[in-house]
Amino acid sequence: MASSSSSHLPQSVFNPRRHVGVHAERVSDVSSTEFPGHYPGEDHSWNLAKFKQNLKVSVKRLSQRSVEFDLVGVDAAIANAFRRILIAEVPTIAIEDVFVFNNTSVIHDEILAQRIGLIPLNVDPRLFDFRPPGGIPMDRNTLVFKLNVTCERAKKGSSSPYINEYVKSGDLVWEPQGEQATVFASRPPAATNPDIVLAKLRPGQVIEMELHAIKGVGKEHAKWSPVATATYRLHPLVLLNPSKPVPPEHAQKFAKCFSPGVVEVSAAGEVSINERYLRTETMSREALRHKEFEGCVELKRIRDWFIFQVESEGPYTPESLLPESIKVMRGKIASIRAAAEALLEDSQHLGGGVGPDADGDVNMGGQ
Incomplete structure (x- = not known):
């Protein structure tokens, strides 16, 4: 399904590789490999400049006790690590x-x-x-x-x-x-x-x-725990099928299948998606339960666009919680790096390198 040329969302959002399909009874295209985002025959080696270009953090709502922000361009494992650190490891x-x-x-x-x-x-x-x-x-x-x-x-x-x-x-x-x-x-x-x-x-x-x-x-x-709640959800995406528009006589019924403001209906009964309210969609799948709308719409979620909602319950201001979780993450990475360097140094002192033998076992300096 084609995207609108007047879309306020980045055009990369409509790349099918970024989509998780939401169907009436199941979800599809859920990444569960050890290397998400990698495809056979293509070079997807990690690149810092490309990562910086794709990474975006945007605060959408901020109050004295809570914050809602978007984290775009990371895998679910990273987003979930931040969520778990916010709940359990920020002191x-x-x-x-x-x-x-x-x-x-x-x-x-x-x-x-x-x-x-x-x-x-x-x-x-x-x-x-x-x-x-x-x-x-x-x-x-x-x-x-x-x-x-x-x-x-x-x-x-x-x-x-x-x-x-x-x-x-x-x-x-x-x-x-x-x-x-x-x-x-x-x-x-x-x-x-x-x-x-x-x-x-x-x-x-x-x-x-x-x-x-x-x-x-x-x-x-x-x-x-410094937070009362720390949750995230994937950004919703509703795609209309231009080759099979919603029947005008059912346009109002179609609009009621979504959260208020997501679907707009013109005086002529034409249906369009208001992308300003798209993030509020609950993805109830109600439109997929009616035969008159079959083939008219596809429901998706953007796999690397996370909408975080965090409520502070302690000394931290809401906007400082994510930076604090990043500090904890950096500390973990530094510990792993130090342990790996120590392991490598020990293997060198033992007079041999670290590598697998013919059976696939790791040889630690001949030991």
Whole structure:
């Protein structure tokens, strides 16, 4: 199916090699080889200049808590690696140790400790070191908070019958240690949202605790994940068949098969695709379920155009999350490179090269 000459999308988008077919009951042309994008008899060796030309990152929507951006020109394995790093390997600060001195509320110590651990903190983790298991708490790896709330009856005529009826995340009081008072003078550590309810008290009930927050990553526990959600989807593509247009009497029905704004219908009943709204299409495949539209339209997804939606839940601004995940990725690559160079150097010291023998086994310096 031919593309429109007035298309706002890049012409390369209509290259069938970039398409994943979406059919009524299945998908087709899904790349699952070890070398996606390579074709027999063609030279597709990796080229940095070509990669830079094809790679595009474009922010489409940005708010205080979320960002939507497009990542174009990479394989699904790379896009998924960034998604997994965003969720599980970008470090944050969260409460790990809870020392309970007094808790007469109806919530058990363990449940309350878990709820406190999930409070997002506004602390930049780049200012802290990881504290190893069993390590000594210091001002470079530990933050200390106190939580001391007592519920009392309010005086008559007050708007509420109780004082401190709710224990909230804003009740955490930071106690500076060592140089922390100077380092965090401009932005004292606290919960990103002071209105998270932790417990409900009645007169006479007390919660008194000391809390220690440390640096960690989401793969250890979800409380260290810097995002609430980090998802991506492939960019939709709807192709009309010019040789078999949608019947004018069914044009409105056809438009209702897609997300609002994707399909436009003229006064004469002619159907066209509004590419400005194309990214909002949910690909419900409703048009493929009606016989009157058979052969009129093809549904595709662009295999290397990823629409990311990320919600920040911590100290990072939404626009800084992808650069942070790239830093983690670069660290992984540097570790692999160092290990490979060390392996090569060891093999050379042993007096032989690294290579497969007649049986296909790798020979490490004759060993």
